[in-house]
Amino acid sequence: MIQSLSEMHQVWAWPGKGGPQSLRLEMRPRPVPAPGEVLVANRAVGLNPVDWKMIEWGHVAWSPGHIPGVDGVGVVVATGAGIRLPIGLRVAYHQSLACNGSFAEFTCIDGRSILPIPGGVENVVAAALPCPGLTAWQALRKVPRRITRDVLVTGAGGAVGFILAQLAVCNGWRVWVTAAPTHRDALLALGITDVFDYRDPEWKNKLSESLGPRRLYAIFDTVSGEHAQSLASMLSYNGHLVCIQDRIEENPVPAFTTAISLHEVALNSVYLNATDEDWREWRSAGAELFQMLEIDGLQLPPIETSSFDALPLALTELQSGAHKGKLVVVP
Known part of the structure; x- marks a missing residue:
C-alpha cells in the first residue's frame, strides 16, 4: 500500500437516466481493493459509445451515484488479498459494467482482467485500445x-x-x-x-x-x-x-x-461467465494487441484528448457523432 495516497478523490457520478451532461462531479473516499482486486490510479480514460448509452439507458446493476466508464489506464497503487502484481505497474483495463468504473481518479479492478502496458506505448494511446481492441479480437476469433x-x-x-x-x-x-x-x-x-x-x-x-x-x-x-x-x-x-x-x-x-x-459479440459478459482459461486468453489477447501497437503493427483512429473536468462535454461530443476518432480524458 502506498501511504501518500489522498484519502479523497474526484468522480463523475451518475444521478439516474439522462444524458452525459447530467453527470455530477463529486468527492468520494478513495476505494479500497477487496480480495482479488487491484486499485488503479487512473492516468487516462478512454471514452466509448457504451459509456453514453449506459448513462442514457441505465443498467440493471446501477443505482444513483454509480461511477460509469469501462476503459482506463493507470498505475497499480494497492492490491487486495491474493494479488501479486507489483505496486507501480502501469496497466490498462476494461471494467465490468456492474462495477464502479473509470470516470474517477481511482478505480478498483478485478485482478484477472489487468493488462500490463509495454514501455513503448503511451498512456493516452493505451487508453484508446481496450474496449474496441478486445471487441475486435473477440469478433475475429468467432x-x-x-x-x-x-x-x-x-x-x-x-x-x-x-x-x-x-x-x-x-x-x-x-x-x-x-x-x-x-x-x-x-x-x-x-x-x-x-x-x-x-x-x-x-x-x-x-x-x-x-x-x-x-x-x-x-x-x-x-x-x-x-x-x-x-x-x-x-x-x-x-x-x-x-x-x-x-x-x-x-x-x-x-x-x-x-x-x-x-x-x-458481448465483450462485457466476460465478467459474468469467464473461466480461468477464458481470463488467460483475455490477457494473452490484450498483450498481443499492445505488442502490435508498440511495433506499429496496429494503427488506432486519430486520438483527441480532453481534461477530466470536461468529461461530460467530451462524452456528449462522442454521442453526437461529431468526433470520428477516439476520445481520451486525462485526469
Whole structure:
C-alpha cells in the first residue's frame, strides 16, 4: 500500500437516466481493493459509445451515484488479498459494467482482467485500445481462419471496425469494408482491398461486382442486428455472420440453404461467465494487441484528448457523432 495516497478523490457520478451532461462531479473516499482486486490510479480514460448509452439507458446493476466508464489506464497503487502484481505497474483495463468504473481518479479492478502496458506505448494511446481492441479480437476469433477468403467489415471508420479490419488483413483474408469517404485513404493504406461508401445505395452491387464469382466467407457488422440481417444473402455456403452491435434472434436465411453461422459479440459478459482459461486468453489477447501497437503493427483512429473536468462535454461530443476518432480524458 502506498501511504501518500489522498484519502479523497474526484468522480463523475451518475444521478439516474439522462444524458452525459447530467453527470455530477463529486468527492468520494478513495476505494479500497477487496480480495482479488487491484486499485488503479487512473492516468487516462478512454471514452466509448457504451459509456453514453449506459448513462442514457441505465443498467440493471446501477443505482444513483454509480461511477460509469469501462476503459482506463493507470498505475497499480494497492492490491487486495491474493494479488501479486507489483505496486507501480502501469496497466490498462476494461471494467465490468456492474462495477464502479473509470470516470474517477481511482478505480478498483478485478485482478484477472489487468493488462500490463509495454514501455513503448503511451498512456493516452493505451487508453484508446481496450474496449474496441478486445471487441475486435473477440469478433475475429468467432470465425475459423481460412486464408485467402473474402470478408466484409462494416463501419470500418469507427474504432472497432478500424482495428478489426487490420486484424482481418493479418489473418490472410481479402478485406472489404464500408466507411465514409474521408476514411478511404487511411483504410487502403492498411492493406484493405477496397472501401465502399455506406451511403451509396449501390454499394452492395459494387461489392458483388468486385467479388465476381466469389462470395463472402464472413461479414463483421458493427451497425445493428437489422443491418447485419440485411447482408446475410451475400454470404457463401457455410459463411459466418458476426453481429457486433446487437444480436440476431432468428436466422435470416431459410433452413438448408447456405447454412450460415450466426455469432454474437458481448465483450462485457466476460465478467459474468469467464473461466480461468477464458481470463488467460483475455490477457494473452490484450498483450498481443499492445505488442502490435508498440511495433506499429496496429494503427488506432486519430486520438483527441480532453481534461477530466470536461468529461461530460467530451462524452456528449462522442454521442453526437461529431468526433470520428477516439476520445481520451486525462485526469
